[in-house]
Amino acid sequence: MNEHALAVDDLRIELVSGEPVVEDVSFRVGHGEVLGLVGESGSGKTTTALALLGYARPGVRIANGTIDVAGTRISGLSEAQVRRYRGRLISYVPQDPAAALNPSVRVGDQVGNMLERSSEKEAHVDDAFELVQLPTARDFRRRFPHQLSGGQQQRVAIAAALVCKPAVVLMDEPTTGLDVVTQANLLAQVRRLQRELGFAIVYVSHDLAVVASIADRIVVMYAGRVVEDGPAARVLSEPQHPYSLGLIASVPDPREPRVLRSIPGVAVGVGERPPGCPFAPRCPQRIAACEESDPRLERTGGDRLVRCLEWRRTPTLAPEWRAPSGALPSRPASLLAVEELRAEHRGRGDAVVACSGVSFAIAQGECVALVGESGSGKTTIARCVAGLHAPARGRVLLDGAALAPLAAGRTPDARRRIQIVFQNPYDSLNPRHRVAQSIARPAQALRGYSRKAAEHAVADLLERVRLPARLATRFPGELSGGERQRVAVARALAADPDLIVCDEITSALDVSVQAAVLELLADLRAELGLALLLITHDLGVVSSVADRVLVLDQGVVCEQGAVRSLLASPEHAYTQRLVAAAPTLSVR
Amino acid sequence: MTALAVRLRFARTGYGKVGLAGSLLLLALIAVGPLLAPYDPSAIAGLPLQHASRQFPLGTDGLGRDVLSRVLWGGRSIVGLSVLATSLAYAAGASIGLLAGYTKSILDPLLMRAMDVLLAVPPLLFLLVLATGAGRSIPVLVLGVATVHVPSIARIVRASTQEVATHGYVEAAVARGERLPALLGREILPNVLGTVLADAGIRLTASILILASVNFLGLGLQPPAADWALMISENRGGIALNSLAVAAPALLIAFLTISVNLVADAVARSLGTSTDRKRVAR
Ligand code: SF4
Numbered sequence: 001m002n003e004h005a006l007a008v009d010d011l012r013i014e015l016v017s018g019e020p021v022v023e024d025v026s027f028r029v030g031h032g033e034v035l036g037l038v039g040e041s042g043s044g045k046t047t048t049a050l051a052l053l054g055y056a057r058p059g060v061r062i063a064n065g066t067i068d069v070a071g072t073r074i075s076g077l078s079e080a081q082v083r084r085y086r087g088r089l090i091s092y093v094p095q096d097p098a099a100a101l102n103p104s105v106r107v108g109d110q111v112g113n114m115l116e117r118s119s120e121k122e123a124h125v126d127d128a129f130e131l132v133q134l135p136t137a138r139d140f141r142r143r144f145p146h147q148l149s150g151g152q153q154q155r156v157a158i159a160a161a162l163v164c165k166p167a168v169v170l171m172d173e174p175t176t177g178l179d180v181v182t183q184a185n186l187l188a189q190v191r192r193l194q195r196e197l198g199f200a201i202v203y204v205s206h207d208l209a210v211v212a213s214i215a216d217r218i219v220v221m222y223a224g225r226v227v228e229d230g231p232a233a234r235v236l237s238e239p240q241h242p243y244s245l246g247l248i249a250s251v252p253d254p255r256e257p258r259v260l261r262s263i264p265g266v267a268v269g270v271g272e273r274p275p276g277c278p279f280a281p282r283c284p285q286r287i288a289a290c291e292e293s294d295p296r297l298e299r300t301g302g303d304r305l306v307r308c309l310e311w312r313r314t315p316t317l318a319p320e321w322r323a324p325s326g327a328l329p330s331r332p333a334s335l336l337a338v339e340e341l342r343a344e345h346r347g348r349g350d351a352v353v354a355c356s357g358v359s360f361a362i363a364q365g366e367c368v369a370l371v372g373e374s375g376s377g378k379t380t381i382a383r384c385v386a387g388l389h390a391p392a393r394g395r396v397l398l399d400g401a402a403l404a405p406l407a408a409g410r411t412p413d414a415r416r417r418i419q420i421v422f423q424n425p426y427d428s429l430n431p432r433h434r435v436a437q438s439i440a441r442p443a444q445a446l447r448g449y450s451r452k453a454a455e456h457a458v459a460d461l462l463e464r465v466r467l468p469a470r471l472a473t474r475f476p477g478e479l480s481g482g483e484r485q486r487v488a489v490a491r492a493l494a495a496d497p498d499l500i501v502c503d504e505i506t507s508a509l510d511v512s513v514q515a516a517v518l519e520l521l522a523d524l525r526a527e528l529g530l531a532l533l534l535i536t537h538d539l540g541v542v543s544s545v546a547d548r549v550l551v552l553d554q555g556v557v558c559e560q561g562a563v564r565s566l567l568a569s570p571e572h573a574y575t576q577r578l579v580a581a582a583p584t585l586s587v588r
Numbered sequence: 589m590t591a592l593a594v595r596l597r598f599a600r601t602g603y604g605k606v607g608l609a610g611s612l613l614l615l616a617l618i619a620v621g622p623l624l625a626p627y628d629p630s631a632i633a634g635l636p637l638q639h640a641s642r643q644f645p646l647g648t649d650g651l652g653r654d655v656l657s658r659v660l661w662g663g664r665s666i667v668g669l670s671v672l673a674t675s676l677a678y679a680a681g682a683s684i685g686l687l688a689g690y691t692k693s694i695l696d697p698l699l700m701r702a703m704d705v706l707l708a709v710p711p712l713l714f715l716l717v718l719a720t721g722a723g724r725s726i727p728v729l730v731l732g733v734a735t736v737h738v739p740s741i742a743r744i745v746r747a748s749t750q751e752v753a754t755h756g757y758v759e760a761a762v763a764r765g766e767r768l769p770a771l772l773g774r775e776i777l778p779n780v781l782g783t784v785l786a787d788a789g790i791r792l793t794a795s796i797l798i799l800a801s802v803n804f805l806g807l808g809l810q811p812p813a814a815d816w817a818l819m820i821s822e823n824r825g826g827i828a829l830n831s832l833a834v835a836a837p838a839l840l841i842a843f844l845t846i847s848v849n850l851v852a853d854a855v856a857r858s859l860g861t862s863t864d865r866k867r868v869a870r
Binding site: 386387388407408410412415418419420422423424427428429430431432433438441442445446488491495 | 755756757759760761762763764765766774775778779
C-alpha cells in the first residue's frame with residue numbers, strides 16, 4: 001500500500017488569463033487521517049478541493065502540479081479517465097445536499113448509481129445506509145430527496161460517497177445549514193465511520209471550530225497558498241502564522257467568553273495579490289523584507305510548516321476574557337418589554353404557532369440574545385418587535401407604553417427608536433439604490449432631515465461603521481457581504497435608534513468578517529449606549545456579545561439568564577444539548 | 589460612472605447599436621419628413637397610379653396623390669399612437685400589478701379576476717366592438733390598444749412584485765413606516781422594472797401591428813389621413829400598377845418593428861443586475 005492516501009505537490013491553478021488562483025500548494029494526507037482545509041472566501045480552498053476531484057470550474061485551469069490518490073496519479077488525466085476514479089479512489093460530499101441530490105431520483109437509486117455492477121447492488125446500498133444510520137427499509141430507499149430532512153439528505157450524500165469504499169473522502173462544508181445538534185451528530189458519526197473504515201478525509205471549511213472538532217491535521221490557506229500546516233491541536237493552541245492567529249482569535253467560543261479580535265483590513269482577491277507576502281498589508285509583524293520576496297513554506301520543527309519570514313515573532317494566543325457585563329440592577333427601567341407574546345403563521349389551513357408565552361425585557365444599553373435552532377420562533381419574535389408581524393396575543397412595550405402591532409400603526413418616534421438589521425446581506429439593501437441613498441432614507445423619513453442634511457450625515461455614518469466614504473456612491477452589487485452588512489447597520493444607525501434588532505446578521509459571513517461586525521456592534525454599544533436584541537443560533541456569538549440570553553425551544557422560552565452562568569451550567573435539558581453540541585476550539 | 593453612461597450602456601452591444609441607429613434614422617425620418625415632402629400629402633398632385641418617376645419618386649396612389657409625400661407624413665400617427673398606447677398600458681398595468689401583488693387584501697383577487705376576463709377576449713374582436721360601440725376616434729383607439737396589453741403586464745408585474753416584496757430592503761422600508769406609494773415606487777418598482785421592460789419591444793411592436801391592422805381594416809384612422817397602415821390598405825387595389833405604394837409603407841413598418849425590438853432587448857438587458865450588465869458590456 002502506498003504511503004499517503006493523498007499527496008498534492010506544487011499545485012497551481014490559474015484563470016485562463018494566467019492570474020493564479022491557487023499556487024504552490026503541497027500537502028499530504030496519511031491513510032485514515034482527517035485533514036481540515038481551512039480558509040475564508042477567496043482563499044482558494046474550494047478551488048483546491050475541486051482540483052482533487054480532477055475538476056476545474058469554467059474559466060479556471062489546473063496549470064501545474066501533481067495529485068496522487070493512494071498511489072494513483074489523477075492529475076493530467078482526461079475528464080473521462082478521471083471519472084472512473086471518482087467515487088472509487090476519491091469521493092465527494094457536497095456543501096448543499098439538497099442541491100446535489102437529484103430531486104427526481106429515489107434516494108436508494110442515487111446511492112446505487114454510484115456502483116457499476118448490478119449484482120449485489122442492493123446489498124451494498126443496504127450496507128451504506130446502515131453505515132450512516134439511515135433506515136434500511138425498502139420503503140425509505142424509495143423516497144425522494146425532498147421527503148427527507150436536511151440531516152437525512154446529508155446522510156444520503158455521505159452514503160453515496162462511501163458506497164464504493166474510496167481511499168479519500170472530500171467534504172466541502174457538509175454541515176452548512178444544519179442545526180448545531182444535527183451538525184454535532186453528523187460530525188460524530190463521520191468521525192466514527194472514518195475510524196471504522198479507515199478512509200482519509202479532506203474536510204474543507206471556513207469554520208475553525210467545526211474543523212477543530214474533527215481534524216487531526218490542519219492546513220490553513222490564505223490568498224491561494226498554504227500558510228500553515230500542522231497537527232490540529234498544536235496549530236489551534238499555538239498558531240505560528242499571524243493569519244492563523246487572527247483567524248483563531250476571530251472565532252467566538254461558547255465555552256470561553258472572550259473578546260473577539262478581528263483581523264484588520266480585508267482579504268485580498270484573485271488578481272490583486274501584492275508582490276511579496278500576500279498577508280503583508282494586514283500583518284502586524286511585517287518587516288521590510290516581507291513586501292519584497294514571497295516567503296516559502298518552511299519546516300519549523302516537529303511536524304509543522306509555516307509560510308512566514310517572522311513566524312518566531314508571532315505572539316502566543318492570549319485570550320482576553322470578556323468583563324462580566326455592567327451592573328445591570330442599577331438600570332432597572334426597561335427600554336423594551338415583551339409580554340406574553342404569542343405569534344402564529346397563517347397558511348392555507350390552520351395557524352402554526354411560532355411562539356407563545358414569551359416575555360422578556362431589555363434595559364437601555366443592554367444586549368439580550370434569543371437563541372434557538374431553525375423553527376424555534378426566534379425570528380418571528382424579532383419581527384413582532386420590529387412591527388413586521390402582528391402577534392396573536394401579548395404586547396410589545398417601549399418605555400412602558402404599548403406599541404401598535406404593526407409598524408404602520410406606530411408613531412414615527414417609536415419606529416425611529418427600534419431598528420432592524422436582517423440576516424441576508426444580499427437582500428437587505430435595495431440593489432437599485434446607491435449606498436448613500438439607502439443610508440440617507442431613514443434619516444429623512446424618521447428624523448425629518450432634509451435631503452441635503454441626510455446626505456451629509458451619510459459620511460459620518462459610514463465612518464461609524466468603519467467603511468470608507470467612497471463607498472457612498474456604490475451600488476450594493478459592488479460590495480462584499482461584510483461591507484453590505486455594515487451598510488445595513490449604518491442604515492439602522494441613521495435613524496438614531498435606541499434598540500437595534502439583529503436577526504442573525506453574521507450567519508452568512510466568514511468568521512473573520514463576523515468578528516469584525518460583532519466588534520463593531522460592541523463598539524457601537526459603548527459609544528452610543530445602544531440596546532441590542534440579538535437573534536442567533538450560534539452560542540459562540542452569544543457568549544462574545546450578549547449580556548443575557550433566552551433559549552427558545554419550539555416557540556417557548558425554556559431557560560434564561562446571564563450569559564456566563566447559563567453557558568457554564570445550563571439547567572434545561574435542551575440548553576444542555578445545545579451547549580454540548582456547539583463547536584468549540586477547545587480541543588476535543 | 590455617470591448616470592448618462594449608465595443609461596447609454598445598452599448602446600454598447602452590437603445589436604443595441606444597430607437597433608439604435610435604425611430607430612434614430614426612422615425617428616429622424618418621421619420628425620423631419622413632413623418638411624421634406626415635395627407635395628401636400630392629401631393633395632391630388634398628378635394622374636393616379638403612376639410609376640416612379642423624377643416627378644414622383646415613389647409614383648402616385650389611386651387618387652393621384654404623391655406616395656413619397658404620404659410616406660414621409662405617414663409615420664407620425666402610427667409611431668406616436670403606438671408609443672402612447674404602449675406607455676399607457678405600462679402605466680396602468682404596472683400600477684395594477686404592483687397594487688395587486690403587494691397588498692394582500694381583497695384588492696388582489698378583484699383586480700386579477702378583472703384582468704383574466706379581459707385576457708379572455710381576443711384583441712381584434714375587442715377593438716372592433718369598441719370601435720363600433722364608442723365611435724372611431726383617436727382617444728378610443730389608443731385606449732383600446734392600451735387595454736389589450738394591460739392584463740398581461742399586470743400579471744407579470746404582480747408576480748415579480750410578490751417576489752421582490754419578500755426581500756429585506758422592502759421589510760426595512762415597512763418597518764420604517766414608509767407609505768404605500770413610496771414603498772411601491774422607491775423600493776419595489778425599480779426592481780421589477782427589468783423584468784417588466786424585457787418585453788417592451790415586443791409590446792411596442794404588437795401595438796404597431798394592432799394599430800396597423802385596425803387602420804388597415806378601416807376602423808382606426810380614417811382617410812384622407814396619411815398613415816402607413818392605411819396606405820397599405822388604400823393602395824393594395826393598385827398593387828399591380830404601382831407596387832411601391834404598398835411596399836414602401838410595409839417595409840417601413842417592418843424596419844420600425846425590428847429596430848425597436850433590438851433596442852428594447854438591449855435596454856432590458858442593461859437594466860438587469862450588475863452581473864447582467866457586465867455581460868451586456870462585453
Ligand atoms: S511574511 Fe511578513 S507579512 Fe507575511 S505573514 Fe510573515 S511577518 Fe507577516
